[in-house]
Amino acid sequence: MGKLERIAKKIGKVRKASEANLSGRGRNKNHSSPYESQHSIASQLKEDLLNEYSGKDFLSETEFERISTDYGETLHLREAVDKSLVTPDSSRPEILSDLKLVYGIGSVREKELKEKGYDTVEELVDHEKWGEKAETVQDLFRGELAGAYDLLRRWKSLSHPSFLRLSGLFEKKQFAIVDIETLGLSNQPVFLLGLAHTGNSGMVVHQFLAEDLDQELATLINFSEHLDERELILTYNGKNFDIPYIERRLAYYGQRKKFPHPHLDLYLFTRKVLGHRTRDCKLGTIEQSVLGVERDLDVPSSMVPDFYSAYREEKNPGPLLPILAHNRQDLLSLADLYRELIEEALHGNK
Amino acid sequence: MEISRIVESLKDQDWYEGQIEHLELLPERKAEYGQANFDERIKSFLERKGLDLFSHQSRAIKLINEGRDVIITTPTASGKTLAFNVPVFDRMLNDSDSRALYIYPTKALSQDQLETIKDMEADLGLDLEPRVYDGDTPRDQRPGIRKRSRIILTNPYGLHHYLEWHHKWKDFFSNLDFVIMDEIHSYRGVFGSNVAMLVRRMERIFDHYGSDPQFILSSATIANPLEHSRKLVGREFSLISEDSSFRGRKKFLFWNPLTNPDNSAHNQTSKLMAHFVNHDLQTLCFTLSRRLAELISEWCSGRTDAPVRAYRAGYRPEERREIEEGLRTGEIRGVSATNALELGVDIGGLDAVIISGYPGTITSSWQQAGRAGRGREDSLVVLVGFENPLDQFFLKHPREFFDREHEHAILDLDNPNITMGHLACAATELPIREGEDLRQTYSGEIDALIDNDVVQDTPNGAVFSGTYRASGAVKLDNINETTVKIIHNGKLLETMDLAQAYREAHENATLLHQGKTYIVKDFDLEEGVAEVRWKEVDYFTQAISESDLEITRQLEKKKAGDVVVSFGEVSVSEHYSHYKEKKYDRVLDVHPLELPPLEFDTECSWFHVPESILTNVEEKGLGARGGLHAIEHAIISLTPFYAMCDRWDIGGFSARNPLEEGGSIFIYDAYEGGIGIADEVYELLENLLERTYELVMDCDCEEGCPSCIYSPKCGNDNDPLDKEAAVYILEKLGERFVY
């Protein structure tokens, strides 16, 4: 073995070491933690898939299509799903009954004004003192809702029910549910971006996949173009993770792009609204304890990078298939979770 | 009393037995002043502060204003900081977007320099929000600092991890006009080579954001400042090296404690310090270990009423700052410190400096000596030589010390063990594109990374393809990251690294902290915690260790003539077997210790010296072990020039094998996992041995000297060493090697 190769292998060993760490977590306390058994089941799954799909071709095993972009080739899947997105039946007056949205009005003034019969911002438009400001607010809620979102952001935390209510004013078609799969948690490549939206009937799931890492940029661009067609992003922890990650990967390739969309991060609501009902707020846990979804043969999130690496190294589509299923299920679960949160947060208990 | 009288009065002390071996007078030097052009506001700032620019400062300012990259190598007290702060502030005053990045080798230095910068900022009425950004910076403050601060101070360890998040630094990097790197003599050997690669990574990110900052470097005196700067940053530099500040007369005393065998060197150091302090000389004493810093301040305190303190790494920042402040104001009269105070922490000048034990390099010695002298006053420096051949050699040959060249700072940008990890980091930060400097310089290395799927070649450049963080694959230095917490009454007293804890925090050890003695009640290795109890005892403990080396895997083997040379993996261990209880120099008791050995695995090259040669050596009445040990040292002293490293990056081990099976000499990398130096030594061994032979043979000394077989970092105090045996063995090896 040459010197350079030996050193390159040593750098690669960092990965092995960190994986060993993961699988050995809790080693001292418990002989078989749930984590460990999950890990070993997944490893077995990987082996089985590698055997089953050995020598097979990814494109002939799936419905993915290869497309050409200005940035090279990438894969794309469009799948119609028989499922509907439930959004809150919010009304503008309901949201605008919060007079505090008007700059300068606090709880005390709001109370005074309500006593005088001003029940909504829309009614306040005629008020001598607050009329002008109220009109600005009213216009925001009548025009493009991004402005209304920004207004709410100024006053409310992102887990405030107003944001759920506001989302009800968007057309269903404008929602983009987003979830991505990456090789790591900081600055490693992203290889799969899922986007679900409402179609003419039911929902449509898009998956944008990099066949190998040289397609990452083309995949990101293709995804971005689809996202740009929508107006509201819905994610699980996407405010902190997915969206900045995508922006970072684009910036890595010299593409400075920000997604200015209003963003509904369900993780924030879940923590607040459903947190007491579950042992933690991982999406998988919520699925089981709240949504009643059971996944079989799932790849745990922490092993997604390992499965994708196995797919790349072995040139075997097997390990990629459960990642695609995992990502698809995440998107669909988010639609269910959204419905659940609306019930819980806006209508009280079922 | 004036300095010469105080020195004379030493001779009246009952413990004086002729210890003064040499007295060197360093003459006074007149200041030279100069002019430079800058903003009126800076001019009046300097006037308010009563600062006239020395000519070296004004020359530095002119060069910086011309847009040159500058390296300043004048001593600590010569106003280096002002020389680069003036042009930086000048720019800040006239360009409200301008940013500057200050990089210091330690966190403590960044904190210290922040104060200086804040003073200047306040005085100029500027609002630059200068801030330190490092591992201690709270997370919620970081975005604000990156956005608003126009001066950020940090260290290489932090930058190594921040660079991959450069998107968050866009505003700062896009407007960056200056990068200041202070104390760059610390960036040498493997650590320095890592920093040099880090600078390459920084530069391509600056380029990405369209900025091209000027680099301003400063360093203690080294032999090769221009070469070192060029290799560190990859540009040509202009050098400012002559100090034109005022220097008072300095007396430099060589003190040989061996002439009074009843008193140890440490004991005499504390007496010297007390003597100076009692004669109203504010004194700084440099010691070789943390423990000695504590002991000497404690012993000294017993001999004077004036406030005397210890200063070392491991203290909490507020403790350190209080001592620094006390030194500046003159309230604290004496401090015994480790080399933590050697770098540019601002403490003002002192009347006297004691260097207790040769610090290992000429550069360090002069750095420490440079702490003596305030303005025009006379000052005093004492070098207390220890009982080892190296220290004693300098005491007996003062010219060898005063005329000796400063060390070379050596960097290696061709060692793939160093460069390849950084290339992986660079590929994480931005794709390494075709035609980039990095791609061209390191095409072989990048190809190997591609072949092993650390990076993937794509139409957009080489992209990091790992599932881990590339920065985790690179360690900038070999400092052990395992730290031990010292807990007193449930509160954190201090932290220390593992090796330190083995020496000072084993069960029943006495641990000194700020003049108080604590006894270690419990040392929990697994948890990394030692519980201590405050208890004044009149003894201290000293742990005794033996080192060992075990070959774990032979990777390569070759024959050079008749001699077998090997390369492979070894395990180096330090076994702490017992500890002594001592009162001053007297051993009261010895106890066994039960600690697993401290081990690290590394790469090593070694060769075997045939028994026949060693038998001959012994028949001649020479020492075989001393000969092998001397050769080990001489090889190590030459290795930096062949394998482009620092002497401290490698370790050696030599042994006379049992059963009369000859002897072995090992040269290993002082880095966990190896760093490629021993590998290089393996390749070059014939050549290296021939040069070693010439070096020892041609050296004019009688029994050895720092130029040939004395090592400044020998774990056995340079004992035993036998120069004649070394020459004989090398000669015989030469016949077998045919060199």
Ligand SMILES: [Zn+2]
């Ligand atoms: Zn010599």
Ligand SMILES: [Zn+2]
């Ligand atoms: Zn030695």
